[in-house]
Amino acid sequence: MAKKMSFSDKANKRAHTMTCPTCEETIQFVKYMKAVKGDKGGWKMRAQNVGVCKCNNAEIYG
Secondary structure, three states: OOOOOOHHHHHHHHOOOOOOOOOOOEEEEEEEEEEEEOOOOOOEEEEEEEOOOOOHHHHHOO
């Protein structure tokens, strides 16, 4: 059986955050959708998880 987690254990649990090495800001992961031309001439949507911080904010959001 699994050990019960108390409220204090949950409160002290560290969040899984990453910081950017260049701008020292936290990285927020978003799903980036991109329209790509398919083999047969149609359009497909490609999804990719991208980390966004102050460095690449203009590239991702336009």
